[in-house]
Amino acid sequence: MSLYAPEFFAELQPPFAVGAVVGNTYYGSPAADSPVRIRIDFQSTIRHREYDGLRLVVIHPDRGTLDTAYLSFADHQTFARRDAAKGIGPGWDGYARIRDWHENGPPPWKGADLTGLRRAITHYTQIWAPDPAPDHSRPSLPTLPTARPAAGRSR
Numbered sequence: 261m262s263l264y265a266p267e268f269f270a271e272l273q274p275p276f277a278v279g280a281v282v283g284n285t286y287y288g289s290p291a292a293d294s295p296v297r298i299r300i301d302f303q304s305t306i307r308h309r310e311y312d313g314l315r316l317v318v319i320h321p322d323r324g325t326l327d328t329a330y331l332s333f334a335d336h337q338t339f340a341r342r343d344a345a346k347g348i349g350p351g352w353d354g355y356a357r358i359r360d361w362h363e364n365g366p367p368p369w370k371g372a373d374l375t376g377l378r379r380a381i382t383h384y385t386q387i388w389a390p391d392p393a394p395d396h397s398r399p400s401l402p403t404l405p406t407a408r409p410a411a412g413r414s415r
Contacts, residue, residue: 263302263358264368266281268367269300272374272377274286274381274385277290277291286300290385290389294388295322296318296319296388297320298319301317302315302358309359309360310357310359311357312334313330313331313332313334316331318388329384331381333358333377334355338356338372338376339356339371340373342371342372
């Protein structure tokens with residue numbers, strides 16, 4: 261069975277100006293004028309055709325790989341409802357994993373809640389291509405006051 265990667269990434273809605281699926285991999289550009297590309301793959305487990313998250317790789321055409329990040333399905337609650345309905349938890353076979361072992365049937369990620377993954381990809385992407393306008397919907401880091409020269413001293 262296919263992972264149905266085009267459908268998965270269409271539902272995930274990665275926050276990229278331009279993107280395309282090639283095989284089971286998504287390639288995107290965080291900004292239209294950026295040379296940086298982000299590749300998103302399904303992260304394999306030790307079992308063939310079993311996946312437990314997504315791997316993000318930042319690629320520069322001249323410098324090669326700049327960074328790699330792993331987003332686990334478990335950490336981002338992707339299959340929390342499915343696994344709770346099945347009565348499985350951490351340490352159980354199949355917990356927070358998808359498998360494409362069968363030749364037919366629904367996509368192996370059917371019923372996934374992609375909200376946590378989408379939020380993590382958006383935050384990760386903003387490191388490499390920050391928004392031109394600040395987003396005030398999320399808390400920002402405190403700003404430190406600028407240092408002033410001591411009184412009576414000149415530079």
